[in-house]
Amino acid sequence: MSSAPSSRPTALVTGATAGLGAAYARSLAGRGFDLVVVARDVARLETTAATLRSEFGVEVEVLAADLSDRAALERVAERVASTRAPVDVLVNNAGFGLRQRFYDGVPADHERMFDVLCRAVMVLSRAATGAMVPRGRGWVLNVGSVAGLVPGGGHYSAAKAYVIVLTETLAGELRGTGVKATVVEPGYVRTEFHARSGMTSGGSSSLSSRIWLDIDDVVDASLDDLFAGRPVSVPTKRWKAVSTVLDVLPRGLVSRVWNGMPSGARRRHPTSGQ
């Protein structure tokens, strides 16, 4: 970590009980951070906190919150903006996919997706940077996705595109303040995400094994990019190449190719599954 704080700093991670969020919490604890862990399942939060305390000797605060609930989100925003117990690193990680089309999907599910993937990221990024800038230091890592570069991965892609543009905009605004913002754009990672969304997580073909990322590679590369002040992090060379191609191809072409894929192929490796 190139410019990490020297005394015991605090990191708040949303969705810290499973998948990428649990790995971010472990990695940050290993780097000497106290933690605030956020998710809905209280029992799982308590278990996560106890494990981190005993393995890493750090302090861990449990903050149970459903980020789609405005009052609960406000409590998390207040914790993020606290001047009494400052949060030095915010990781906006909580998220989920939906195996539904937008036009005939369940409206309440799509609103919940918007609230967790977009609104919570916006509210917490604002609360964090508003408190960090006067202190002249702080780091915000927003978890986007390569899916955010694809016009065709449903509402999930649209939500992740929002996270990407918001974070890049924020990183520009923060230049010279001592505060950094980074968006990480992972490809496929095996977590609980796909099962929770009713998707398969790929077979064991060689293509399949090449596209899946190691969770610790994603976490370590993105934290290194965050502390180095890089606004965009795309872990692994292979996925960097994919993201570069998606960036330069005409959007209409990407959309046509994606939407022309057989639905079975999309279900096996749904873009909305990233």
Ligand SMILES: NC(=O)c1ccc[n+]([C@@H]2O[C@H](COP(=O)([O-])OP(=O)(O)OC[C@H]3O[C@@H](n4cnc5c(N)ncnc54)[C@H](OP(=O)(O)O)[C@@H]3O)[C@@H](O)[C@H]2O)c1
């Ligand atoms: N896995 C992939 O292939 C992949 C690829 C690219 C990007 N991502 C992104 O990575 C992030 C983490 O996903 P993951 O793969 O690690 O998923 P995961 O294993 O399913 O973990 C999701 C975490 O988010 C929490 N969460 C879900 N809904 C929440 C809500 N309403 N309020 C508060 N916490 C909530 C869950 O805990 P509770 O259920 O207890 O709330 C859990 O801790 C997401 O933003 C996802 O979009 C994933």
